[in-house]
Amino acid sequence: MNIDIHSHVIPTQFWQASDEGQTWFGAKLVQNDGNSYVDTMNRFAGPIEDNWRLNIEDRINLMDSIKVDMQVVSTPPYFFNYHLDPDEGAESARLVNEDLLSYVNYDPKRFQALANVPLQDVNRAVSELKWAMQNGFKGAELSTNVNGLNYDDRSLWPFFKAAEDLDAFLFFHPHAPAGADRMKSFYFANTIGNPLDNTMAIASIIFGGLLDECPDVKLCFAHGGGYACFGMPRMDRGFQVRPESKRNITSLPSDYLKKIYYDCLTHGPEELQYLVNKVGSDRVLLGSDFPFDMGLDSPPEWISQMQFLDDSSKEAILGGNAQRLLKI
Numbered sequence: 001m002n003i004d005i006h007s008h009v010i011p012t013q014f015w016q017a018s019d020e021g022q023t024w025f026g027a028k029l030v031q032n033d034g035n036s037y038v039d040t041m042n043r044f045a046g047p048i049e050d051n052w053r054l055n056i057e058d059r060i061n062l063m064d065s066i067k068v069d070m071q072v073v074s075t076p077p078y079f080f081n082y083h084l085d086p087d088e089g090a091e092s093a094r095l096v097n098e099d100l101l102s103y104v105n106y107d108p109k110r111f112q113a114l115a116n117v118p119l120q121d122v123n124r125a126v127s128e129l130k131w132a133m134q135n136g137f138k139g140a141e142l143s144t145n146v147n148g149l150n151y152d153d154r155s156l157w158p159f160f161k162a163a164e165d166l167d168a169f170l171f172f173h174p175h176a177p178a179g180a181d182r183m184k185s186f187y188f189a190n191t192i193g194n195p196l197d198n199t200m201a202i203a204s205i206i207f208g209g210l211l212d213e214c215p216d217v218k219l220c221f222a223h224g225g226g227y228a229c230f231g232m233p234r235m236d237r238g239f240q241v242r243p244e245s246k247r248n249i250t251s252l253p254s255d256y257l258k259k260i261y262y263d264c265l266t267h268g269p270e271e272l273q274y275l276v277n278k279v280g281s282d283r284v285l286l287g288s289d290f291p292f293d294m295g296l297d298s299p300p301e302w303i304s305q306m307q308f309l310d311d312s313s314k315e316a317i318l319g320g321n322a323q324r325l326l327k328i
Protein backbone atom coordinates (compact mmCIF):
# COMPACT_ATOMS: atom_id res chain seq x y z
CA MET A 1 0.00 0.00 0.00
CA ASN A 2 1.52 3.31 -1.13
CA ILE A 3 0.76 6.10 1.37
CA ASP A 4 1.80 9.68 0.63
CA ILE A 5 1.97 11.40 4.01
CA HIS A 6 2.81 14.81 2.54
CA SER A 7 0.06 16.20 0.32
CA HIS A 8 -1.94 19.39 0.57
CA VAL A 9 -5.48 20.67 0.20
CA ILE A 10 -6.53 24.34 0.00
CA PRO A 11 -9.67 24.85 2.12
CA THR A 12 -12.88 24.98 0.07
CA GLN A 13 -13.93 28.12 1.95
CA PHE A 14 -10.90 29.95 0.62
CA TRP A 15 -11.97 29.13 -2.94
CA GLN A 16 -15.54 30.21 -2.22
CA ALA A 17 -14.35 33.50 -0.76
CA SER A 18 -12.00 34.02 -3.72
CA ASP A 19 -14.78 33.34 -6.24
CA GLU A 20 -16.77 36.10 -4.55
CA GLY A 21 -13.81 38.48 -4.61
CA GLN A 22 -13.50 38.23 -0.81
CA THR A 23 -10.58 37.55 1.52
CA TRP A 24 -10.50 34.58 3.89
CA PHE A 25 -8.89 35.36 7.23
CA GLY A 26 -6.91 38.03 5.40
CA ALA A 27 -5.76 35.71 2.60
CA LYS A 28 -6.71 36.48 -0.97
CA LEU A 29 -6.19 35.14 -4.46
CA VAL A 30 -4.33 37.62 -6.66
CA GLN A 31 -3.44 37.58 -10.34
CA ASN A 32 0.00 38.37 -11.66
CA ASP A 33 1.42 37.72 -15.15
CA GLY A 34 -1.47 35.39 -15.95
CA ASN A 35 -0.97 33.25 -12.84
CA SER A 36 -2.85 33.06 -9.54
CA TYR A 37 -1.13 33.45 -6.19
CA VAL A 38 -2.32 33.20 -2.60
CA ASP A 39 -1.44 36.41 -0.81
CA THR A 40 -1.17 36.16 2.97
CA MET A 41 0.38 39.12 4.78
CA ASN A 42 1.88 40.28 1.46
CA ARG A 43 3.65 36.94 1.15
CA PHE A 44 2.88 35.43 -2.26
CA ALA A 45 2.53 31.67 -2.68
CA GLY A 46 2.13 30.11 -6.09
CA PRO A 47 1.55 29.98 -8.95
CA ILE A 48 -1.60 28.14 -7.91
CA GLU A 49 -1.82 25.52 -10.63
CA ASP A 50 -4.88 23.55 -11.76
CA ASN A 51 -4.13 20.54 -9.53
CA TRP A 52 -4.76 22.69 -6.46
CA ARG A 53 -8.43 22.81 -7.34
CA LEU A 54 -9.11 19.22 -8.35
CA ASN A 55 -12.41 17.84 -7.15
CA ILE A 56 -12.09 14.69 -5.05
CA GLU A 57 -12.90 12.28 -7.90
CA ASP A 58 -10.32 13.84 -10.21
CA ARG A 59 -7.82 13.81 -7.36
CA ILE A 60 -8.40 10.10 -6.85
CA ASN A 61 -8.01 9.48 -10.60
CA LEU A 62 -4.71 11.33 -10.54
CA MET A 63 -3.61 9.33 -7.48
CA ASP A 64 -4.48 6.11 -9.36
CA SER A 65 -2.38 7.22 -12.32
CA ILE A 66 0.73 7.61 -10.12
CA LYS A 67 -0.01 4.54 -7.95
CA VAL A 68 -0.72 6.44 -4.72
CA ASP A 69 -3.25 4.41 -2.74
CA MET A 70 -3.73 6.96 0.01
CA GLN A 71 -2.90 10.60 0.62
CA VAL A 72 -2.59 11.92 4.16
CA VAL A 73 -3.79 15.46 3.49
CA SER A 74 -2.88 18.66 5.30
CA THR A 75 -3.14 22.37 4.70
CA PRO A 76 -0.50 24.17 2.64
CA PRO A 77 1.63 26.11 5.12
CA TYR A 78 0.31 29.53 4.15
CA PHE A 79 -2.92 28.62 5.95
CA PHE A 80 -1.25 27.78 9.28
CA ASN A 81 -2.48 31.25 10.28
CA TYR A 82 -0.33 31.56 13.39
CA HIS A 83 -0.17 35.30 12.68
CA LEU A 84 -3.88 35.74 13.45
CA ASP A 85 -5.10 36.60 16.93
CA PRO A 86 -5.85 33.43 18.94
CA ASP A 87 -9.62 33.54 18.50
CA GLU A 88 -9.36 33.96 14.75
CA GLY A 89 -6.56 31.40 14.58
CA ALA A 90 -8.68 28.82 16.37
CA GLU A 91 -11.67 29.58 14.15
CA SER A 92 -9.66 29.24 10.94
CA ALA A 93 -7.97 26.05 12.15
CA ARG A 94 -11.36 24.44 12.78
CA LEU A 95 -12.61 25.41 9.31
CA VAL A 96 -9.43 24.04 7.73
CA ASN A 97 -9.89 20.84 9.71
CA GLU A 98 -13.55 20.36 8.81
CA ASP A 99 -12.55 20.69 5.16
CA LEU A 100 -9.72 18.16 5.55
CA LEU A 101 -12.11 15.82 7.32
CA SER A 102 -14.47 15.93 4.34
CA TYR A 103 -11.77 14.09 2.37
CA VAL A 104 -11.46 11.39 5.04
CA ASN A 105 -15.21 11.01 5.23
CA TYR A 106 -15.46 10.76 1.45
CA ASP A 107 -13.27 7.65 1.44
CA PRO A 108 -11.07 6.78 4.44
CA LYS A 109 -9.27 4.15 2.36
CA ARG A 110 -7.98 6.88 0.04
CA PHE A 111 -7.58 9.79 2.45
CA GLN A 112 -6.48 10.38 6.01
CA ALA A 113 -5.63 13.79 7.43
CA LEU A 114 -3.36 15.83 9.69
CA ALA A 115 -5.00 18.73 11.50
CA ASN A 116 -4.10 22.39 11.64
CA VAL A 117 -3.65 23.71 15.20
CA PRO A 118 -3.46 27.36 16.36
CA LEU A 119 -0.03 27.23 17.97
CA GLN A 120 -0.03 30.99 18.66
CA ASP A 121 -2.02 29.90 21.73
CA VAL A 122 -0.78 26.59 23.10
CA ASN A 123 -3.95 25.86 25.11
CA ARG A 124 -6.13 26.34 22.06
CA ALA A 125 -3.72 24.16 20.05
CA VAL A 126 -4.05 21.37 22.62
CA SER A 127 -7.85 21.67 22.51
CA GLU A 128 -7.89 21.50 18.72
CA LEU A 129 -5.58 18.48 18.71
CA LYS A 130 -7.86 16.67 21.18
CA TRP A 131 -10.88 17.49 19.02
CA ALA A 132 -9.00 16.36 15.92
CA MET A 133 -7.93 13.03 17.41
CA GLN A 134 -11.47 12.36 18.60
CA ASN A 135 -12.77 13.08 15.11
CA GLY A 136 -10.57 10.81 13.06
CA PHE A 137 -7.38 12.73 12.40
CA LYS A 138 -4.05 10.92 12.64
CA GLY A 139 -2.22 13.87 14.14
CA ALA A 140 -1.32 17.41 13.17
CA GLU A 141 0.85 19.42 10.83
CA LEU A 142 3.00 22.14 12.43
CA SER A 143 5.16 24.92 11.09
CA THR A 144 8.91 24.69 11.69
CA ASN A 145 8.63 27.85 13.79
CA VAL A 146 5.79 29.59 15.59
CA ASN A 147 5.94 33.25 14.57
CA GLY A 148 9.72 33.02 14.85
CA LEU A 149 9.74 30.99 18.06
CA ASN A 150 11.88 27.83 18.06
CA TYR A 151 10.67 24.60 19.65
CA ASP A 152 13.18 24.71 22.49
CA ASP A 153 10.81 27.33 23.93
CA ARG A 154 9.14 25.49 26.77
CA SER A 155 5.93 27.51 26.50
CA LEU A 156 5.17 25.28 23.47
CA TRP A 157 5.85 21.98 25.20
CA PRO A 158 2.39 21.33 26.66
CA PHE A 159 1.34 20.71 23.08
CA PHE A 160 3.93 17.96 22.68
CA LYS A 161 2.96 16.40 26.00
CA ALA A 162 -0.63 16.29 24.78
CA ALA A 163 0.44 14.83 21.42
CA GLU A 164 2.44 12.15 23.22
CA ASP A 165 -0.55 11.27 25.42
CA LEU A 166 -2.87 11.18 22.39
CA ASP A 167 -0.35 9.22 20.27
CA ALA A 168 -0.70 11.88 17.58
CA PHE A 169 1.66 11.94 14.59
CA LEU A 170 3.19 15.41 14.21
CA PHE A 171 4.37 16.46 10.77
CA PHE A 172 6.59 19.54 10.63
CA HIS A 173 6.42 21.63 7.48
CA PRO A 174 8.71 24.60 6.81
CA HIS A 175 7.08 28.01 6.63
CA ALA A 176 8.23 31.63 6.92
CA PRO A 177 11.90 30.61 7.12
CA ALA A 178 14.52 32.56 9.02
CA GLY A 179 16.72 34.77 6.87
CA ALA A 180 13.96 35.48 4.35
CA ASP A 181 15.25 39.04 3.96
CA ARG A 182 18.34 37.60 2.24
CA MET A 183 16.42 35.05 0.15
CA LYS A 184 14.14 37.23 -1.94
CA SER A 185 15.67 36.18 -5.27
CA PHE A 186 15.96 32.95 -7.24
CA TYR A 187 13.26 31.09 -5.19
CA PHE A 188 15.85 30.83 -2.39
CA ALA A 189 13.19 31.30 0.30
CA ASN A 190 11.92 27.87 -0.75
CA THR A 191 15.00 26.06 -2.08
CA ILE A 192 17.34 27.18 0.72
CA GLY A 193 15.04 28.71 3.33
CA ASN A 194 12.75 25.72 3.76
CA PRO A 195 15.49 23.14 4.42
CA LEU A 196 17.26 25.70 6.62
CA ASP A 197 14.17 26.19 8.76
CA ASN A 198 13.72 22.40 8.99
CA THR A 199 17.30 22.16 10.21
CA MET A 200 16.79 24.86 12.84
CA ALA A 201 13.59 23.21 14.06
CA ILE A 202 15.23 19.79 14.41
CA ALA A 203 18.27 21.27 16.13
CA SER A 204 16.19 23.34 18.56
CA ILE A 205 14.08 20.28 19.40
CA ILE A 206 17.19 18.16 20.01
CA PHE A 207 19.30 20.75 21.87
CA GLY A 208 16.28 22.03 23.79
CA GLY A 209 15.72 18.59 25.31
CA LEU A 210 12.18 18.13 24.03
CA LEU A 211 12.83 14.49 23.09
CA ASP A 212 13.97 13.73 26.65
CA GLU A 213 10.84 15.41 28.03
CA CYS A 214 8.55 13.61 25.54
CA PRO A 215 10.43 10.43 24.55
CA ASP A 216 7.46 8.78 22.85
CA VAL A 217 6.20 11.72 20.78
CA LYS A 218 6.14 10.96 17.04
CA LEU A 219 7.82 13.78 15.13
CA CYS A 220 8.24 13.69 11.35
CA PHE A 221 9.90 16.32 9.17
CA ALA A 222 9.13 17.26 5.59
CA HIS A 223 11.79 17.43 2.89
CA GLY A 224 14.02 14.82 4.50
CA GLY A 225 14.61 17.09 7.50
CA GLY A 226 16.51 19.67 5.45
CA TYR A 227 20.21 19.78 6.24
CA ALA A 228 19.87 18.31 9.74
CA CYS A 229 21.47 14.92 9.08
CA PHE A 230 24.27 16.34 6.95
CA GLY A 231 24.98 19.11 9.45
CA MET A 232 24.80 17.03 12.61
CA PRO A 233 28.51 16.16 12.96
CA ARG A 234 29.25 19.88 13.37
CA MET A 235 26.53 20.10 16.01
CA ASP A 236 28.04 17.06 17.74
CA ARG A 237 31.40 18.86 17.80
CA GLY A 238 29.74 21.93 19.30
CA PHE A 239 28.15 19.71 21.94
CA GLN A 240 31.56 18.27 22.81
CA VAL A 241 33.41 21.56 23.12
CA ARG A 242 30.85 24.15 24.28
CA PRO A 243 29.01 24.18 27.59
CA GLU A 244 25.97 26.04 26.26
CA SER A 245 25.33 23.17 23.83
CA LYS A 246 25.10 20.71 26.74
CA ARG A 247 22.65 22.74 28.80
CA ASN A 248 19.63 20.51 28.19
CA ILE A 249 20.90 17.17 26.88
CA THR A 250 23.40 14.54 27.93
CA SER A 251 23.60 12.45 24.73
CA LEU A 252 25.23 13.41 21.45
CA PRO A 253 22.82 15.44 19.28
CA SER A 254 23.23 12.92 16.46
CA ASP A 255 21.89 10.18 18.77
CA TYR A 256 18.50 11.91 18.59
CA LEU A 257 18.22 11.78 14.80
CA LYS A 258 16.95 8.18 15.04
CA LYS A 259 14.17 9.30 17.35
CA ILE A 260 12.66 11.42 14.56
CA TYR A 261 10.93 10.50 11.27
CA TYR A 262 11.45 12.09 7.85
CA ASP A 263 9.71 12.15 4.52
CA CYS A 264 11.69 11.04 1.47
CA LEU A 265 11.63 14.35 -0.39
CA THR A 266 15.37 14.99 -0.72
CA HIS A 267 15.22 15.44 -4.53
CA GLY A 268 18.43 13.44 -4.93
CA PRO A 269 18.91 9.65 -4.75
CA GLU A 270 22.32 9.98 -3.07
CA GLU A 271 20.89 12.35 -0.49
CA LEU A 272 18.06 9.92 0.21
CA GLN A 273 20.61 7.13 0.61
CA TYR A 274 22.54 9.31 3.06
CA LEU A 275 19.36 9.95 5.06
CA VAL A 276 18.44 6.25 5.10
CA ASN A 277 21.98 5.30 6.13
CA LYS A 278 21.84 7.79 9.01
CA VAL A 279 18.38 7.05 10.42
CA GLY A 280 17.28 3.72 8.93
CA SER A 281 14.61 2.84 6.39
CA ASP A 282 12.10 2.41 9.23
CA ARG A 283 12.27 6.19 9.81
CA VAL A 284 11.61 7.44 6.26
CA LEU A 285 8.12 7.85 4.81
CA LEU A 286 6.77 8.52 1.34
CA GLY A 287 6.02 12.24 0.95
CA SER A 288 5.42 13.99 -2.35
CA ASP A 289 4.38 17.58 -1.46
CA PHE A 290 1.48 17.23 -3.91
CA PRO A 291 0.51 19.47 -5.67
CA PHE A 292 3.35 21.95 -5.12
CA ASP A 293 5.67 22.44 -8.09
CA MET A 294 8.55 21.42 -5.81
CA GLY A 295 6.97 18.00 -5.23
CA LEU A 296 7.54 14.60 -6.76
CA ASP A 297 5.48 13.96 -9.89
CA SER A 298 5.37 10.20 -9.40
CA PRO A 299 6.38 9.46 -5.80
CA PRO A 300 6.10 5.63 -5.61
CA GLU A 301 7.96 5.30 -8.89
CA TRP A 302 10.76 7.50 -7.54
CA ILE A 303 11.24 5.24 -4.52
CA SER A 304 10.90 2.06 -6.58
CA GLN A 305 13.82 3.18 -8.77
CA MET A 306 16.23 3.46 -5.83
CA GLN A 307 18.79 0.73 -6.38
CA PHE A 308 20.30 1.03 -2.92
CA LEU A 309 17.02 0.02 -1.24
CA ASP A 310 16.09 -3.65 -0.89
CA ASP A 311 12.47 -4.70 -1.36
CA SER A 312 11.57 -4.65 2.32
CA SER A 313 13.04 -1.15 2.73
CA LYS A 314 11.07 0.06 -0.28
CA GLU A 315 7.89 -1.42 1.12
CA ALA A 316 8.53 0.27 4.48
CA ILE A 317 9.11 3.69 2.92
CA LEU A 318 6.25 3.39 0.44
CA GLY A 319 3.66 2.66 3.11
CA GLY A 320 4.65 0.19 5.82
CA ASN A 321 6.11 2.86 8.09
CA ALA A 322 3.06 5.08 7.66
CA GLN A 323 0.72 2.17 8.40
CA ARG A 324 2.59 1.45 11.62
CA LEU A 325 2.96 5.05 12.82
CA LEU A 326 -0.44 6.36 11.81
CA LYS A 327 -2.24 3.09 12.60
CA ILE A 328 -3.67 2.76 9.11
Ligand SMILES: [Zn+2]
Nearest residue numbers: 006008173289
Ligand atom coordinates in the same frame (compact mmCIF):
# COMPACT_ATOMS: atom_id res chain seq x y z
ZN1 LIG B 1 4.37 20.52 1.61
